[in-house]
Amino acid sequence: MSKALQQKLTARFGARILAATSQHGDEAVVVAPADWREVHLFLRDDPSSQMQMLIDLCGVDYPDREPRFEVVTHLYSLTKKHRLRVKTAVGDADGDDAVVDSLLSVWRSADWMEREAFDMFGVRFAGHPDLRRILTYPEFEGHPLRKDYPAARTQPLVPYREGAGVQGKLAPFGADEGMPFGRQTHGAPGSPEVN
Amino acid sequence: MGDLTRTHVVEGSEQGFATTRFQDLLGWARKYSLFQYPFVTACCGMEFMSFASPRFDMARFGAEAPRFSPRQADLLWVVGTISQRQAPVLRRVWEQMTEPKWVLAFGTCASCGGFYDNYATVAGIDKIIPVDVYVPGCPPRPEAVIDGLLLLQDKIATGDRTPGIIKPRVDPKQGQLVTLRTPADLEESHAALEAKVKRLGG
Numbered sequence: 193m194s195k196a197l198q199q200k201l202t203a204r205f206g207a208r209i210l211a212a213t214s215q216h217g218d219e220a221v222v223v224a225p226a227d228w229r230e231v232h233l234f235l236r237d238d239p240s241s242q243m244q245m246l247i248d249l250c251g252v253d254y255p256d257r258e259p260r261f262e263v264v265t266h267l268y269s270l271t272k273k274h275r276l277r278v279k280t281a282v283g284d285a286d287g288d289d290a291v292v293d294s295l296l297s298v299w300r301s302a303d304w305m306e307r308e309a310f311d312m313f314g315v316r317f318a319g320h321p322d323l324r325r326i327l328t329y330p331e332f333e334g335h336p337l338r339k340d341y342p343a344a345r346t347q348p349l350v351p352y353r354e355g356a357g358v359q360g361k362l363a364p365f366g367a368d369e370g371m372p373f374g375r376q377t378h379g380a381p382g383s384p385e386v387n
Numbered sequence: 388m389g390d391l392t393r394t395h396v397v398e399g400s401e402q403g404f405a406t407t408r409f410q411d412l413l414g415w416a417r418k419y420s421l422f423q424y425p426f427v428t429a430c431c432g433m434e435f436m437s438f439a440s441p442r443f444d445m446a447r448f449g450a451e452a453p454r455f456s457p458r459q460a461d462l463l464w465v466v467g468t469i470s471q472r473q474a475p476v477l478r479r480v481w482e483q484m485t486e487p488k489w490v491l492a493f494g495t496c497a498s499c500g501g502f503y504d505n506y507a508t509v510a511g512i513d514k515i516i517p518v519d520v521y522v523p524g525c526p527p528r529p530e531a532v533i534d535g536l537l538l539l540q541d542k543i544a545t546g547d548r549t550p551g552i553i554k555p556r557v558d559p560k561q562g563q564l565v566t567l568r569t570p571a572d573l574e575e576s577h578a579a580l581e582a583k584v585k586r587l588g589g
């Protein structure tokens with residue numbers, strides 16, 4: 193559906209479009225972080241593209257890859273009724289240096305999505321005026337959707353109550369009751385799996 | 388006042404009167420005048436609305452009036468998932484309530500975190516505030532919630548502060564509940580009925 197758009201992008205940017213894929217009718221292109229904003233600006237303004245809507249912007253963590261994080265946008269044109277996905281890869285193995293240009297000046301809706309990607313993955317968006325955490329709280333350490341964030345690590349804002357029956361699951365529940373889906377690994381601060 | 392176990396009705400007087408202990412009278416009065424603060428955060432709220440509405444009708448149990456100031460409430464319903472970020476708010480609401488106060492954990496999330504076993508969720512509100520009655524279920528059935536409220540009322544009347552839990556109900560096996568009737572079945576039961584009528588009448 194957006195094949196023509198992919199070709200147009202390749203014609204315009206040449207080798208700067210690192211890859212163009214199509215799967216199950218979903219087209220995607222991969223660009224370098226340096227071209228991130230320019231490609232999006234083109235996609236918004238070009239008459240054959242007219243992507244008025246930034247549907248989503250998110251991060252993805254591939255711990256085995258280098259660069260480690262992908263930043264992905266989903267675009268939609270309200271007039272042309274076509275979609276495109278744009279990806280780029282940033283960050284070294286430790287998750288540092290994950291920086292890409294902010295799209296806030298291209299679409300206002302990028303504001304909170306970029307804050308979310310920052311909060312969850314630690315990807316920073318250069319030029320974002322207010323890059324604070326949005327889902328977690330300012331006291332939160334680390335980025336919870338990184339694959340190396342310990343799955344059982346919680347960072348309570350309120351100190352947990354002390355005493356028998358409080359530290360474990362809870363007083364009247366048996367070990368097999370109440371939480372059939374979870375790992376049942378949540379401990380209070382101080383227990384081994386929580387730091 | 389028939390509910391009070393230690394109440395004695397004194398016979399013989401014209402008006403009739405009863406003696407009881409002050410604590411029992413107080414418990415009896417409290418259990419039927421619960422002013423509740425619904426702290427509703429997630430999908431369990433739907434079940435709570437249905438419980439509060441006429442079909443299940445919590446007003447029957449004297450727990451009708453919601454107060455949207457914790458200072459006027461003595462029963463805190465924690466309905467839904469509590470995230471770490473929300474925990475200080477819940478704690479503050481509970482602290483603002485006047486004594487005596489009770490807490491009911493509505494649903495699996497409030498009871499123990501449910502399947503939200505992750506960085507974002509408090510695995511059970513009893514990690515931050517004491518709970519009197521747990522009603523697990525995702526969401527709990529209205530019957531379970533009614534059971535929970537009645538259990539809480541019992542606890543209030545007897546002054547029992549140990550936590551209680553409403554066990555999830557087990558569905559009866561299919562077929563025990565519904566028996567499909569065939570015409571032959573009907574004939575049979577007709578015949579049995581007639582025989583019975585004959586026996587009784589004859």
Ligand code: SF4
Binds near residue numbers: 497
């Ligand atoms: S127990 Fe189930 S229904 Fe209730 S808040 Fe949690 S997920 Fe939603």
